Amino acid sequence: MPATKHIAASKPKRDPAPRASVTFPPELYEMLEAIARNKKVSVAWxxxxxxxxYVAEQRPLLEKSQ
Structure with a gap:
């Protein structure tokens, strides 16, 4: 019996999410890690x-200046 190849259905390509590299003071990063552990999520989350x-809080200020 000949081997059959499995062809995966192609997914529509999406633009990748923008990435940022951020440096935190050690104490702040430790707090972020503790929060993440507590919530069982990643630091990135x-x-x-x-x-x-933060952006939601700033939105009214940004709309006023436009």
Whole structure:
């Protein structure tokens, strides 16, 4: 019996999410790690969550200046 090749269905290509490299003071990073452990998520998730909340708070200020 001949071997058959499995052809995966191709997914539509999406633009990759932008990446950023951030340096934290050691004490702050330790706090981020502790929060992540507590929530059982990654440090990256904690940072994205915090950034989303910060941007949401700033949105009214940004809209006023435009």
């Amino acid at each position: 904690v940072v994205r969550d915090a950034a989303e909340k």
